[in-house]
Amino acid sequence: MSEKVGVYICHCGTNIAKTVDVEEVALWAGEQDHVDVAREYKFMCSSLGQELIEEDIKEKGLTKIVVASCSPHMHEKTFRTACVRGGLNPFMFEMANIREHDSWTTDDREAATLKAKALTKAAIERVIHNQPLEPLPVEINPNTLVVGGGIAGISAALELAEAGNHVYLVEREPSIGGHMAQLDKTFPTLDCSACILTPKMVDVGQHPNITLLTYSEVEAVGGYLGNFDVTVRKKARYVDEEHCTGCGICIEKCPYKVVDNVFEAGLGARKVIYRPFPQAVPKYPVIDTENCVYFQRGKCKACQIFCPTDPNSIDFEQQDEILQIVVGNIILATGFDLFDVSQIPQYGYGRLANVFTSLEFERMVNASGPTDGKIVLRDLETPPESVVIIHCVGSRDENYHKYCSKVCCMYSLKFAHLIHERLPEAEVYNCYIDMRTPGKGYEEFYNRLLEEGTHFIRGKVAEVSDVARIEEEEGKLIVQVADTLISKQRRIPVDMVILSPAMEARNDSQEVSQLFRMGCDFDGFFVERHPKLDPVATMTEGIYIAGACQGPKDVPDTVSQGAAAAARVASFISRGTVMMEPIRASINQELCSGCRICNTMCPYNAIVFHEDSNVSEVITALCQGCGTCVAACPSGIITGAHFTNDQLLAQIEGILWDVRSNLDLVPVE
Amino acid sequence: MTENAKPKLAMYWASSCGGCEISILNIHEKILIVDEVFDIAFFPCIADFKTKDVKGYPDGYIDVCLFNGAIRNSENEEMAHLLRQKSKVLVAYGSCSYEGCIPALSNLTTKQATLDTVFLDNPTIDNPEGILPQPRYEVPEGELELPVFYNTVKSLDQVVDVDYYLPGCPPEPPQIWAVLEIVVAALLEGAPLPPKGAIVGARDVAVCEECPLEKHEKTINRFYRPYEIIPEPGLCLLEQGLVCVGPATRAGCGALCPQVGMSCRGCYGPLDDVEDQGAKMLSAIASVIGVGDPSMEEDELEREIQAVVDTIPDPAGTFYRFSMAHSLLRRANLNGGNGKGEAK
Ligand SMILES: Cc1cc2nc3c(=O)[nH]c(=O)nc-3n(C[C@H](O)[C@H](O)[C@H](O)COP(=O)(O)OP(=O)(O)OC[C@H]3O[C@@H](n4cnc5c(N)ncnc54)[C@H](O)[C@@H]3O)c2cc1C
Ligand code: SF4
């Protein structure tokens, strides 16, 4: 093989050079077979570094390039592009990661230098076998699917629709709005949540570019970036959207009420035919068939009788509809669930009546909520004289969630403020572990609360009980907390306790991530492509994430992510076609035995079996190059482009370059 | 060439069971054609030759040598070198010589353990003095010599240069005949020979291609040993939980075993693009284990998978039955380098 390899060892400032003897590695690399040039340079990714590569290719006729520097995640593209400018196919390049995999892992200079050689040698051996590959053009369908109609989904949908693109917005509940619709005021500015949210909801409902599918769920997703085939089930509302005017007479006339565990968080009631809240979008009600007397016992029909439209809009015979849509990109904005506080029995929720969750409190303080905004105890009459707000319930706790939920400190402060505002005489205590208020205007809001007379106790609450030890505690909830600032155990008798539970991943996030073939982290939140540089993309091309489904966050961050995901999608749409990495699998049709081992392997359903010719085939456009089938094929006839046997075995030989000679090979005898 | 112008044929057995010699005879009346075309220069199984006869031949005297059996001891190795020197074309004939086969399974243990099993620990052995074979032994008549028993079994090409490989345990008669025809045509009519190093007498697809059993998508939730189930006729055995190595094995045999309900053992060896037949089949099998569901906790899922894996009692012997010597593993690590102790 007459390959001429150029090897470039990067200092990465001192990131690599501090622990790896880069000069030594470069000298050594220059002596390896096939290597024509070996250099070290301060920053290979700089334009000067890239020019080195370009010039060497042109002047010395290099055929293959190796850069030993950082992770391919960071700069593979940079260097591939440099190769192209020099006149090489981008795949004639190989990267060795001597930073994340080497210099950052140790202070041992000798060991790090040796490992840098091994990694570089592996790249040299591999690159010799690299083959030119051509990117695959894919046409992008201009329609987008947004899943979840919380503020994240709403922001993304509007952003795209405003730019002239069609959006399908699929929301599971009867109305869009998500958690934000349940909130009263929003920190730190205390604007009324509904006032800022409902105009956006209305825009979504009326936008000519948005097809709003509420009370609907995605059932199946096929296809790939540019052309996803999506199956949506639109559940029967039993209300004909074409004729219903949303007058609400049916709701008024329905004789049955049930506890509303969803929107009112169990604190209020709703009718059996209902709209989750007055400003719901769309305005059409839904019949809750589980509680509907007509559906259960065949009698009533009050709603139908009183519906004033002609033809009547109540349709007891309505069926679920299955819709097939084709979209080019998908944005997931499925939000979060609230931690189930009954998992911490010592806080007494469910057992002690006057222990509330934050969401219950949000509904309570909301002027259109079940108490018309009055702060009262569970009897719905008595205002509390004293309240403890417990932060970090289920967050920053080894037993539940290790992470910080990011918004609880701020909304707990918001609660304290609202109590001071509505019940100026009440004593308010906030028990926190650490006060976390980073964000524009957030620390200022905290300072404001310090002045409003809230008692701040730094300590984790051990227990909430109703067992009095002294007279003042009689009939009260006693909050036992170690006040770490004065190193004292305290027992605080109060009337009301509000728990601020963790924001956690949706309980079905695992299934949703599988449906859309992208990943979930350990906590169930969707995984972004890169935590810093690509926070709204996922590992699956064409699938984006926004809002609290990616991790706990407040409204401003959620809105930014919604817009960011929309911008990413819009850029694809305006390009019309994209070039995709040609790293795909292919099956040698001549040699496939039709054993069908690979047929169930592909997580992207890219493999089809042809009954007539008895062979399997990879649909190139569907394949994401994951390599699963390549490993599975017992005939070894599925090739993963850019990951061939030759390339991988050469890489292994390379990485073991100094091991082979040390091997204590077993004597023949 | 000698006075007789007929090409010279040799067949030798190193560490093997003798089945390969039988397979040659199994070509039935065609053996007469072999006799007509060739002069037998060395074939200890059917004709009386001594090693010294071979030593007396000039180099390259034998036109074709079919060498079967693995290299297990010093005599096997000496014969391999001798026959290489005396033969124009050296064929690794049969699985033992091609990739080690059953003898090479002893690479999973040590020479000592093998000798102990055979001469000491076996319940049917009566050896109170613990006598083990010795390479040299003094008797009144002089010194007796036995070949040295090696620790590691090797394939033929791990000791000498090999021209062609003819796989199978043993190779199937039609394939043997097809190869002989090519050789005869080359010797008598100057027809071209296959490129050096070629695998002859076999195909480049897997056994499943020749297997008429009906195949479906595969998800397996437990494996069976042959005595544990009566397979449903007409249906792929692997799908029914019988470990069939057919998908990882070169075709050419006509898929005889699966057609009679016995899953493929893998004797024709790996396909061209496979580095290690055992590992490949293992990875295929691991891919189609279908238990558990995504909602399961990881350790629960792991237990379920482990339970399925546990229904394969001898994975090394199952997946590396024929290919141990030629595999990436080659043998168990005797130096205990993995921290898990020595080979047993
Ligand atoms: C008590 C409390 C108070 C808060 N107060 C504030 C505050 O004052 N200021 C502030 O900035 N932030 C506050 N937050 C945080 C705020 O609620 C979130 O930042 C915001 O709601 C996140 O929006 P989202 O769209 O990502 O998720 P969500 O609001 O959860 O919306 C997700 C939507 O997706 C739908 N969905 C879910 N799964 C599916 C599916 N599979 N298919 C279809 N649809 C689906 C859901 O029905 C929902 O409508 C508070 C949070 C809590 C819990
Ligand atoms: S490499 Fe194979 S399993 Fe992976 S996406 Fe492609 S076809 Fe599917």
Ligand code: SF4
């Ligand atoms: S696993 Fe390999 S041989 Fe079997 S059907 Fe798939 S591609 Fe063909």
Ligand code: SF4
């Ligand atoms: S029985 Fe064996 S050889 Fe036949 S199709 Fe199934 S796996 Fe392949």
